[in-house]
Amino acid sequence: MNSSPMLVQLPADIRARVQSPSTTLDQCFENRTSNRLNVLLEGNITILSTPTALRDNLELSASRQNSHVVVKDLSRTGVGIYYHEQLFPLEKIQVELQHRRLTAIVVRCRYLGPKCFEVGAKVISVQSNL
Amino acid sequence: MSDHRGFVPISMATLLPSAMLGIDVFVRSAPGLPSAKLFASDEPVCESKLRDYCNAGVTSAFIDVEDRHKYQSYLQRNWHLLLEDSQTPLENRLEIMGDVVRGVIDKQLQGGDIQSLIKASNQVAETAVKLISTNEVALSQLCAVLHHDYGTFTHSANVSFYAVMLAKQLGYDQVEQHEVAVGALLHDVGKMEIDSGIINKPGPLNLQEMNAMKRHPIIGFEKLVHREDVSFGQLMMTYQHHERVDGSGYPCAIPGDLIHPYGRLCAIVDVFEALTSQRPYRKPMEIEKAMDFMTSKRGTDFDADMLDVWVELTNKEEVNYEQ
Known part of the structure; x- marks a missing residue:
């Protein structure tokens, strides 16, 4: 896992905000079904599939594949990550962290700064005890 | 969007002489006045009548809102004729x-x-x-x-x-x-x-x-x-x-x-x-x-x-x- 490069660059305010892990009770505001646990974990990401209309047009550089990622939060149904490039809805990703492998579908992506996008994905399967 | 209750405006330029629209077409002589029937649904568009109105500066006619889809079908059948006429x-x-x-x-x-x-x-x-x-x-x-x-x-x-x-x-x-x-x-x-x-x-x-x-x-x-x-x-x-x-x-x-x-x-x-x-x-x-x-x-x-x-x-x- 540690052989992949870490390309994401967290803005200072974001870095400060994610320093102390805590449970967030934000489902009232964000229409969430499950509470999220704020974390700051390094993981590894693989983009498993990209929809048709994007496939031939995105410059899927090596850096967009198999790189390090910062996992921002976790819930029963979703995962939030910081990634260094824009991901698009319906892209299928795999995130490996702490002996677990999450497969998820991107649902949103927000620009936070150069080489930093906040990506929200819906978890569709979890493999534990890797 | 209805121009007034029950009617929608159409362009006079879309009416082809001799065409059978299959819908009633109305005109209004002044804003607020009731509409009068220009062409009945069972008659073709009369060229001379159409020309008279166009020469008088009338640019819009009206159709019943319920006939909008019939009118769109008419346009889709004839739009090549209408658009490719260099006289228009x-x-x-x-x-x-x-x-x-x-x-x-x-x-x-x-x-x-x-x-x-x-x-x-x-x-x-x-x-x-x-x-x-x-x-x-x-x-x-x-x-x-x-x-x-x-x-x-x-x-x-x-x-x-x-x-x-x-x-x-x-x-x-x-x-x-x-x-x-x-x-x-x-x-x-x-x-x-x-x-x-x-x-x-x-x-x-x-x-x-x-x-x-x-x-x-x-x-x-x-x-x-x-x-x-x-x-x-x-x-x-x-x-x-x-x-x-x-x-x-x-x-x-x-x-x-x-x-x-x-x-x-x-x-x-x-x-x-x-x-x-x-x-x-x-x-x-x-x-x-x-x-x-x-x-x-x-x-x-x-x-x-x-x-x-x-x-x-x-x-x-x-x-x-x-x-």
């Missing part, structure tokens, strides 16, 4: 094109079938590009003949025409203009999934409604992203037309250099169309005021270079009018 003044042909495209998009959006919508969009885009690209069309000339009611289909049709004009002015070739025209027709396809109560709300949206509305670029993206017949640029027109170059837009809040050129182009013509069209809670803005407003957002909301070209189009029109 350019304004009338633009008006007919507006009516046809609006009707086609309306029908396809109501049907909710993406396959048919894309096919129809490609057909009508071809006409739009042909007409706008091969004629010296002024922005105000086009704006004057388009409908400006509050409907997604009207909006998409108008945005498409403006997009072709801007693309042409930016030096895009006809293939790119066609691509942009189709992309513009599809840019609000995500609104098909938004509650019609929100879409048609006669007033500003509350926070919850606004959040629902802000999902339409993502919904549209998801509808189109698996299709082989949609290009990346067209997809980005749907996904990025609410992004702003200073990063204040949605859904991703990406800065201008990450927004696809078609997305930046679509943002300009989308806002221009919205400003110059009727809303349930405000009147359409005049072109000059709309341009002043948009110029105040140059480099923050809109790509500075593209907006300058859009402004050029307005200036160009003024020269034409003086001539």
